[in-house]
Amino acid sequence: MRIVGGTLGGRRFDGPPSDLTRPTSERVREALASALDARDALRGARVLDLYAGTGALAFEALSRGAEQATLVDHAPRVVKAAQLSIKALGLDDRCVVVRADLSAGLGSLERSLRGLLAARGPFTLVFADPPYADIASVPPLLDALVEWDLLAPEAIVVLEHRHAQPPGPCARLAPLTNYRYGDTGVRLLTAP
Numbered sequence: 384m385r386i387v388g389g390t391l392g393g394r395r396f397d398g399p400p401s402d403l404t405r406p407t408s409e410r411v412r413e414a415l416a417s418a419l420d421a422r423d424a425l426r427g428a429r430v431l432d433l434y435a436g437t438g439a440l441a442f443e444a445l446s447r448g449a450e451q452a453t454l455v456d457h458a459p460r461v462v463k464a465a466q467l468s469i470k471a472l473g474l475d476d477r478c479v480v481v482r483a484d485l486s487a488g489l490g491s492l493e494r495s496l497r498g499l500l501a502a503r504g505p506f507t508l509v510f511a512d513p514p515y516a517d518i519a520s521v522p523p524l525l526d527a528l529v530e531w532d533l534l535a536p537e538a539i540v541v542l543e544h545r546h547a548q549p550p551g552p553c554a555r556l557a558p559l560t561n562y563r564y565g566d567t568g569v570r571l572l573t574a575p
Contacts, residue, residue, distance in 0.1 A: 384396050384397070384398045384406060384437050384439055384468075385409065386439075386442055386443055386446050386472075387409050387412055387413045387416070387443060388413065388416060388443070388446065388447060389416075389443070389445075389446030389447035389448070390446050390447075391442065391445070391446035391472060392446060394446075394472060396437075396438075396442065396468040396471055396472055397464060397467065397468060397471075398436070398437035398438075398439075398464055398468070399436070399437065399458070399460050399461040399463075399464035399465075406436060406437045406439055407439055407440055407512060407543060407567075408564070408567070410564060411543075411564045411567055411569070412439060412440065412443050414562065414564060415440075415443075415541060415562075415569065416443055416444075416447055418560075418562065418571070419444075419508070419539065419541070420447065422539065424507070424508055424539045425444055425447045425448045425449055425508070426448040426449075427448065427449070427450050427507075428444060428448070428449040428450060428507045428508040429449070429450055429451055429452075429503070429504060429505070429506050429507050429508070429535070430444045430445070430449050430451065430452035430453065430506065430507075430508045430509070430510070431452075431453050431455070431500065431503075431504070431506040431508070431509045431510070431528075431533070432452060432453065432454045432455065432509075432510045433455050433485060433509065433510065433511045433512075433513070433524070434455070434456060434485060434511060434512050434513045434514070434517075435454035435455055435456045435461075435465060435480070435510075436456060436461060436512065437464070437465070437468070438454050438465045438468055438469070438478075438480075440510040440512065440541075441454050441478065441510065442468070442472060442474070442478075444508060444510075445474055445477055445478065449477075449508065450477070451477045451478065451503070452474075452477065452478045452479075453478075453479055453480075453481060453500065453503045453504075453506075454478065454479070454480045454481065455480075455481045455482075455483050455485065455496070456480070456482065456483075457482065457483060457484040457485065457486070459482070462480050462482045465480045466480050479503070481496070481499060481500075483496050485513070485517075485520075485524060486517055486520060493527070493531070497531050497533075500531075500533050501531070501532075501533060504533045504534070504535075505532065505533055505534055505535040505538070506528075506533060506534055506535060506538055507534075507535045507537075507538050507539070508538065508539050508540075508541070509525070509528065509534065509538065509539070509540040509541065510541050510543075511524075511525065511540065511541065511542045511543065512542075512543040513543075513544075515544065515545045515548065518544050518545070518548060518550045519550065519551065521542060521550055522550055522551050522552060522553045522554075525540055525542070525553050525555075525556055525572070526553050526554050526555040526556070529555035529556065529574055529575070530555065534574040535574065536574060536575070537573055537574060538573065538574040539559070539571060539572070539573055540553075540556055540571070540572040540573070540574070541569060541570075541571060542569070542570040542571075542572065543567060543568070543569050544567075544568045544569075544570070545566060545567070545568065546563050546565075546566050546567060546568035547566070549561075549568055549570070550570070553572055555574075555575070556572040556573065556574060556575075557572060557573050557575065558570065558571075558572055559571040559572060559573050
């Protein structure tokens with residue numbers, strides 16, 4: 384894996400075994416960075432990377448001016464790989480990884496995740512790149528982040544999905560725009 388631009392541009396990092404993640408392509412990360420930069424959403428951002436996988440989205444944001452990032456994933460090997468990448472990239476003071484099962488019910492998530500995320504938030508930029516099979520569970524999770532006061536006013540949420548299978552609407556987030564990159568769809572939303 385390679386960081387595309389910013390202060391860490393060109394730096395490489397290892398991801399977890401390829402059967403555990405579906406990394407966002409460099410092309411999509413570059414396009415997203417341009418779209419977010421145009422909205423001044425990267426400089427000083429407090430990033431929450433849900434379903435972090437390789438961490439590439441968060442690392443790209445940190446390279447382009449984000450202040451700090453919190454990565455969340457469930458698989459132990461994915462979490463370990465992200466921790467090793469953080470160390471290799473010298474991001475120890477700006478980035479942490481949290482192990483949590485985002486496919487669990489919201490009650491379980493609230494108990495295990497809410498307090499920890501509150502200490503790192505409120506977040507101004509959220510990436511959600513779930514396994515495509517889990518896309519239906521993401522809008523309620525994003526709405527819960529608003530209910531738990533974990534999103535800053537006007538925070539931007541980036542929801543990646545298979546273009547042919549868009550997620551349902553989020554009741555507590557307003558749509559900004561949609562992008563398509565081949566088979567990948569990206570929905571930008573904002574907090575009220």
